[in-house]
Each structure stands twice: as C-alpha cells, then as structure tokens.
Amino acid sequence: MNLELLCKNAAAVKYEMQTLSAGQKNQVLLQSAETLIAEQEKILSANKKDMQNAVEKGMPLGLQDRLRLNGARIEGMAEGLRQIAGLPDPVGEVMEQFDRPNGLHIEKCRVPIGVIGIIYEARPNVTADAFGLCFKTGNVAILKGGSDAFYSNQMIVEVLRGVLEKNGISADALTMIEDTSRETAAAFMKMHRYVNLLIPRGGAGLIRSVVENSTIPVIETGTGNCHIYVDEEADLDMAVSVIVNAKTQRIGVCNACESLVIHEKIKDALLPRLAEKLRESRVEIRGDEQVCAVLPESIPATEEDYGTEYLDYILSMKTVSGIEEAIAHINRYNTGHSEAIITKNDARAKQFLREVDAACVYVNASTRFTDGFEFGFGAEIGISTQMLHARGPMGLKELTSYKYQIYGNGQIRG
C-alpha cells in the first residue's frame, strides 16, 4: 500500500482508540495472547521462511537465534501481552489539578500520544510487544521491522489485526509497513503530518539515521557507553562483584558496563583481584598507562576505546586522581544511559549523583538495573537517552501525553 495512505489511515483511527475503556483494551490484549498461541502454526511456518532466508544469506548464528521462533517464544510473547493487560491504564489519570483566582478549575489529564511509529531490527517478538504497549495506552502503532523478520512480522500483525476486527476495532490501529527498503524508511520519517512520535529500536547506525532524517519527533533509545567509577573509599569486594556483573552478566545489552574509571589510590589493591575475576569470562582489558603498569597483560587504550560501546567481552579502564576528573571523563564519553560509583563516602556519592549527566546514576549497584521491569514499570518500550519527554526506562506512562481540561462558568479575559 502507498505509504502516505497507510499513515493517513492510521491517523484516522486515532480518535476511535481514545474512546476505548481500560476494560475493552484489556480484553483485546488477553484475546491477542490466546490467539497468538492458537494460531502459532501459521506464525511458526512464516518464521521458517525467514529462517531459510537467513541460512541462505549466511546470517551469523547469534542473529539467527534472535530471529528464531518456537512454541516457548510465542508463549513468551503471549505472556508479555497478558502482563500488559494486568497493568493499570494510565490514560485519563488526573496528574494535577488546581483552581485559579477567577474560578477556572484546571485539570491536567493523561491522554494517548496518537500515532506512534516504531522502526526496529530483527527480533519478531518486538512486534507483539510494541503493539501491546501502544494499544494499552490508546495509541495507534505503525511498525517498520527489518527485512530479515519480514514473514514472521507480517503473520504476527495479521493475527493481531484479526483480533482487533473481531472486537469491532479498526484494524488500522496496528499496521506494518511491508516495504522494507531504505527509501521507504526515509519517506516514513517525513510523515510528521500523520505520525506523532517515532521510536527507533536497534543499533547506533539506525538511531543516528532516524535522528538525522526524521521530521517526526523522535525518542532516541538504547546506546549505552556505561561507566563504573571506583572511588578511593570503596568496598573492594563490592566493586569486584558489581563490575563483573555489569560487564559479563549479559554483554550485548545497552546497560552493560563498557568502561571502568578507577581512583589511582586503589588501583593496586583493586586491579589484580578484578582482573582475576574478569579473566574467568575472558574479558579483554584496554587500559591507560597506569592500568597497564599494574596489569601487564592488558592492551593500551586509545581515545577511541573510551568512546566505544563494545557490546563484547572488552572493558576499557582509565585511572583518575579524584572525583572531579572521574566525572569530567564520564560526562565527556558517556551516552546519557547508566553510570555508577562504588564508594563508602556519602559526600562523593551525592556529588556523583548530582553531576554525572545520564538517565540513571547509581551508587553501589550494577548498571544492569536500568530496565523497565527492574524499575517496576511492568513493561518497557525502550530506554531513552535523550533529554526530552522521557529519560531512562520508558513504560506505559512514557507513551502518554497530557491535555488541560478547564471548567469555567463564563470567564472572559480582561
């Protein structure tokens, strides 16, 4: 279908969505979960086509694994939708209310954003997830998935649109852009007349392209060059445990630790113990001169290392003479995601929390907790690394806007 028409049709459904009650929306989400399972053979055979193409193209095994669906993964998608159904509906919530001297009563109420575009890469489970989050918040979703998952995404969308129709809701509340070309992606980014928000989910290249080309308001997500700073007064057992967790518990994620900053006074006590643990996971260390002096097996770090999100078993290390230098280094290289300090000193903990510029700043905990589920939001559409609208984990509330509803009795302005 013509892209502009598709977007126009989606926008035309916006106000219908906003009249759905929480009960109606939850019923659709629960039925969607059931139907994904009931129709799983269709979805699995569509996924088989994607997998065959992937094998023919020689896709790396790690990516093939992300693309592959099976009964358990479809059950996972269904369970995600059930969980979203169980969360409170933020739409309609009165966020604030106040009265003016002239008698006007003003209520600030949560409303859906409208039409949300999501551009993402391979994983087909994002399709059901993004639908669930957008639908629960009364938003229309336009999905643009990667070509590798084309058949899987198409079938999941077809199944979900069927559920919408059965419930008397316009199927255009969920549409997928079937043309996976770059030209269509670029044209989609210009549809600000119809689309209210664009969320890119994927690698740094995708996100940069969306930021540079979109005329639709964008929420940047995901890039995480996360640091841990070990202060001179740190509990070294805790430091080792938190660093090993943040680096190795899952390496390919945006909240993994990519760089260590160490006070020079504790480098001799910390680094050998830490290196021993990191060696167990075969983590490569790239350090400055002082680090290399203590750990001769490590590789000298370059400026580029400090700016790199490895998403791999590599950790850069930099020594500093105090907290000011640590904060300046982190504010220079971090991507606004998650940063941590390990310290027993309250004043420096507070200074770090205040002065480090990131969505989530931790004292004595792993950066891996930056996550909608870990924060108790119950769901997550992504982690915002920009300053506008939402910062950090984005759950249902972050997929809403607000309006002012104002009650008068004939007030005019003098």
Place this chain on the structure above:
Amino acid sequence: MNLELLCKNAAAVKYEMQTLSAGQKNQVLLQSAETLIAEQEKILSANKKDMQNAVEKGMPLGLQDRLRLNGARIEGMAEGLRQIAGLPDPVGEVMEQFDRPNGLHIEKCRVPIGVIGIIYEARPNVTADAFGLCFKTGNVAILKGGSDAFYSNQMIVEVLRGVLEKNGISADALTMIEDTSRETAAAFMKMHRYVNLLIPRGGAGLIRSVVENSTIPVIETGTGNCHIYVDEEADLDMAVSVIVNAKTQRIGVCNACESLVIHEKIKDALLPRLAEKLRESRVEIRGDEQVCAVLPESIPATEEDYGTEYLDYILSMKTVSGIEEAIAHINRYNTGHSEAIITKNDARAKQFLREVDAACVYVNASTRFTDGFEFGFGAEIGISTQMLHARGPMGLKELTSYKYQIYGNGQIRG
C-alpha cells in the same frame, strides 16, 4: 564566530550551570534586572539603529511598534526577570521516589535540559525573557533573533553577559548567533551534538521550517486555529460574551478564536445577537450556507477558511447537527492549541473535554486563558502544540528534564 565553536562553547558550560544554587541564580536575575535599567541608554541607542533601518525598509507600523524600546519597555523586561527570580526553582525537586524488592531506592529528580536554542522573530523583549527562563532552570541559552532587532538583541545580550561575568559565571551561558542569514539558521538546526532542545517562536513559516529541517528535538509552539462550539443547550448571553472576548480582546495572538461551530437548533437565536456585537468591532463573518441564510451580510466560507488562523478581525462559522459532527470538524481543522464548548449539558461538556484533541479544552470559558501567567505558572516560554514533552503553556518546569538517582548497597542482577 564560527557557529559550531559557538555551540561547542555553550555545551561546555552546561555542567557549570547545573551546579548553581537557586540563591546564586536569583541573585544574577535580580542584578540583570538592575543592570538592564542602569544601562538602558546603551540599549535604547542600539534600538534606535534598528528603528532607523526599519523606517528605511518601510516596515509596517504595527511591526515597528513591536520593535520599539523605551524606558517603560525596558522596565517591563526588568520586571519580568524579577518575577522569574521570585519563582521557585524546579531543579533538584524529587518528583517521585520508590523502593524495589531488591533494596534499590530510586529517586526521579528534576534536572536542566542542557543547551536550549531559541529561534525568534522581531521583538527584542524575548531576548531578556528567554535568558531569564533558561538561566533560572539551569539551562544554557543560544539565541537566534531576527535581523530586524539585531542591534537591540546584541546590546541586551552584551549587558546580560556582563552580569554573568561579574558573578563569576561563564558568559557563554548566554550567546547570540550574530549571523542572521537563513544559511546559518539552517546550520544551527543541525547542531544536535551540542544543543538539546530547539524552540521556534514566531509565525507558521518559521515553525514549519524548523520542524522540517532540525535534527535537534523541537518543541512546536504557537499556531492556534482555535474554535468555540455553541451547543444546543447553551446560555446564549454567556456564548456571546465568551465569543466576543475570544475573538476581539486581542486579535493577533495564538489563543484568539478563529472559528465558531454552532448547533443548528440555536443558530436563529444566537447569530443575530452575536453578529450585532461582532459588528461593533467590525469583525467579518465567513459562514456556511445556513449561517449566510441567517446573516445575509456574511461572506460564504471556503474549506480554506476553516483551516486558516486569521490573526485578524475575521471569524469563520460552521453549523452542525450535533456534538459528534462538531468534534469531528474541530479535530480535523484545529492545530492542537485551545478549543471551547459553551453548554449547560454536563454529559456533552465531558464528551467535548475528552474527545477534542488539543492542549487546552475549555467548558464555558474563553480560549484566551491559554497562557502561562493565566495558568499561574508565573512565566512562559511559549505554548506547545505538539504531543511530546510538554503540551500547552510552558513555564519553568517544562524547561526541565529528569534523571533517576539510585541508591544501592552492592546489588547485582541475577
């Protein structure tokens, strides 16, 4: 100065700004007010140059009036800064806090956005105003004013930078882009590496150009094609009073009423009385067939009329057969600014509030109240007409973002 260097210098001051206390910021704002008055001769003589150029260029008298400064207007700018000094500082406020089962304590805290760019047209008072609002919220301001006010803006910025320096604060917390060419404006809009938010203040053409070209997150402001719907059960005295106020109290502003929607059942009772009042202000009426039948002196309205923000003594009128048609018409043509219903019927009032898609939706009051001061925010940088980040009047809070500060005792993710 080179534009990129200017933006880089502004970004370099960002973290210094974030360490200023409310007391320090208020002192600077009060001194700025005093200094604008003490140095008013300099500012007035710079303004004289702008006025001479305006006269030579044959600028319309209305625009000349907006450009002209005098003692009273400089006192007005100073008073604006004093008022901003008197408002509470939102930075550092703990917006929410919660504990997780694993013992993590999470605080959501207000922080400055960072570097804010403001692109605006003729009025030089915006210069002091924008500085005051950005400075109070710990943000760095980069101003790009119109060429007509060049000398006035330059001198106001020079005076304010002097106050910053006297207080030991980097003057780059406020800079002005002195090159007023379109090419430089276009290049500025691509500076997302250094600038966190861009706010255009001006006509529809300026705003469209920023939305279409900026890679910096934008907040759209100001365009207001505002409607008043008169329901079949309306207090007609109230309807006349509110419509006349919303249309004529100040015509060139974004919250003025541009279009009337009338239930066909009350058109005969309302229109003659309303037209009589509107005639006193020489308001031209452009109506549909039913309106023209009741008011033969009115001009037939075209589709284009319904989509036009006149900012003039013109009012379009459309009759409808019920509230659904009224809401559909308004949601088709409104710009997301301010919309009102006049009714005595509670159910329809609620429906209108819920279903009309705009930043501010009124029952029985003039649309002219959409304003930061009227809302009690104490200050205003503009009225957002987009869904993201802030909607409606934007005061100090709307110039902030947030960060999560997380306190642990060694938590790692399992």
